[in-house]
Amino acid sequence: MSKKPSKGILLINLGTPDSPSVADVRKYLVEFLTDGRVIDIPALRRNLLVRGIIAPFRAPKSAKLYQAIWDDKTGSPLLYYSELQQRLLQEQLGDDYHVELAMRYQTPSIASALANLKPMNLESIRVIPLFPQYASASTGSVIDKVMELMRKWHTFPEVSVVNDFYDNEAMIDVFVENALTHQPETYDHVLFSYHGLPVRQLTDVEASGTHDCEKAGCRERIAGHNRYCYLAQCYATTRLLAQKLQLSTEGYTVCFQSRLGKTPWIQPYTSDVLKDVAAKGKKRLLVFCPAFVSDCLETIYEVGTEYATEFKDLGGEHVQLVQSLNAHPLWIKGLQQLATATR
Ligand SMILES: C=CC1=C(C)c2cc3[nH]c(cc4nc(cc5[nH]c(cc1n2)c(C)c5CCC(=O)O)C(CCC(=O)O)=C4C)c(C)c3C=C
Numbered sequence: 001m002s003k004k005p006s007k008g009i010l011l012i013n014l015g016t017p018d019s020p021s022v023a024d025v026r027k028y029l030v031e032f033l034t035d036g037r038v039i040d041i042p043a044l045r046r047n048l049l050v051r052g053i054i055a056p057f058r059a060p061k062s063a064k065l066y067q068a069i070w071d072d073k074t075g076s077p078l079l080y081y082s083e084l085q086q087r088l089l090q091e092q093l094g095d096d097y098h099v100e101l102a103m104r105y106q107t108p109s110i111a112s113a114l115a116n117l118k119p120m121n122l123e124s125i126r127v128i129p130l131f132p133q134y135a136s137a138s139t140g141s142v143i144d145k146v147m148e149l150m151r152k153w154h155t156f157p158e159v160s161v162v163n164d165f166y167d168n169e170a171m172i173d174v175f176v177e178n179a180l181t182h183q184p185e186t187y188d189h190v191l192f193s194y195h196g197l198p199v200r201q202l203t204d205v206e207a208s209g210t211h212d213c214e215k216a217g218c219r220e221r222i223a224g225h226n227r228y229c230y231l232a233q234c235y236a237t238t239r240l241l242a243q244k245l246q247l248s249t250e251g252y253t254v255c256f257q258s259r260l261g262k263t264p265w266i267q268p269y270t271s272d273v274l275k276d277v278a279a280k281g282k283k284r285l286l287v288f289c290p291a292f293v294s295d296c297l298e299t300i301y302e303v304g305t306e307y308a309t310e311f312k313d314l315g316g317e318h319v320q321l322v323q324s325l326n327a328h329p330l331w332i333k334g335l336q337q338l339a340t341a342t343r
């Protein structure tokens with residue numbers, strides 16, 4: 001007879017449309033982009049902008065991109081790999097644990113995952129937002145939503161949250177192992193391309209509300225004052241990867257992709273870096289996307305197709321995306337460590 005679980009683990013990733021149809025992509029974009037932590041402008045303006053302009057114009061274009069990465073059998077790569085991670089982590093943790101998966105936007109929802117966990121009368125629930133580096137727009141939004149929903153519970157198990165894991169050893173080792181399958185020494189340059197963010201979303205990283213990455217030295221070090229700065233965490237992840245790969249500082253560049261809108265986002269932008277490295281005569285690029293634990297639209301399409309085409313148009317020869325952590329057994333061990341560690 002199998003034991004009743006006493007501990008709950010809630011894995012939460014960003015979310016993906018239910019299908020690559022324009023209607024489902026529009027529904028996804030509306031839910032995602034009307035989140036005040038993602039587009040951090042006053043609610044009325046945000047709603048008008050997203051519902052009236054961004055979603056109607058972006059949905060048909062994004063739907064085409066989703067159609068390009070959608071698998072006939074397994075659907076969205078992000079959901080496919082997230083479900084695999086949930087299943088494999090459950091197998092790894094055994095009967096004492098119950099592992100749920102949720103998406104911040106669309107399905108499976110955080111509300112449904114919590115509704116599954118609530119009647120289990122668990123001793124503890126650990127929430128693991130699947131974003132290695134902390135940002136208010138990603139991890140912050142997940143925690144906000146979980147708190148909003150759990151606030152209504154009458155009794156609480158012991159609740160804990162993993163707020164970041166930018167230096168997780170298993171994560172670093174899997175990216176390195178995946179890169180080694182491509183013989184990194186045969187590339188002219190390495191890019192570490194992270195998801196971008198509007199610069200203004202980093203000012204509240206310090207309680208004064210005046211955090212400035214250049215003054216705080218976020219590209220060089222991570223310490224108490226910039227502990228929760230997304231940019232500082234991206235550079236810290238990069239230093240660990242570069243060290244393990246024995247890359248010289250001239251051999252790689254950190255950059256930020258997926259910019260939306262006209263306000264300044266954190267720089268350098270990946271598309272500008274592609275121009276720079278092409279102008280320097282580099283022909284073969286190896287690209288890591290260490291802000292994602294699963295391959296998704298931003299890795300498979302934006303890097304693997306869009307940036308690869310852009311680079312070739314600039315005179316480059318080849319862009320090789322390093323596969324994400326996906327269902328790598330060592331990453332499942334990394335998840336197990338995040339699920340069980342007390343730190
Ligand atoms: C203001 C806009 C956006 C912010 C801020 C933002 C932050 C952010 N996003 C991720 C992770 C993912 N984003 C993905 C897709 C995606 N992101 C935005 C916009 C912002 N993201 C849009 C509009 C989209 C949809 C696709 C498109 O239309 O271009 C994905 C992929 C999802 C998938 O289905 O495959 C991920 C993952 C992080 C980690 C983050 C903050 C650091």
Ligand SMILES: [Fe+2]
Nearest residue numbers: 014195258298
């Ligand atoms: Fe995004």
Ligand SMILES: [Fe+2]
Nearest residue numbers: 213218229231
């Ligand atoms: Fe910073």
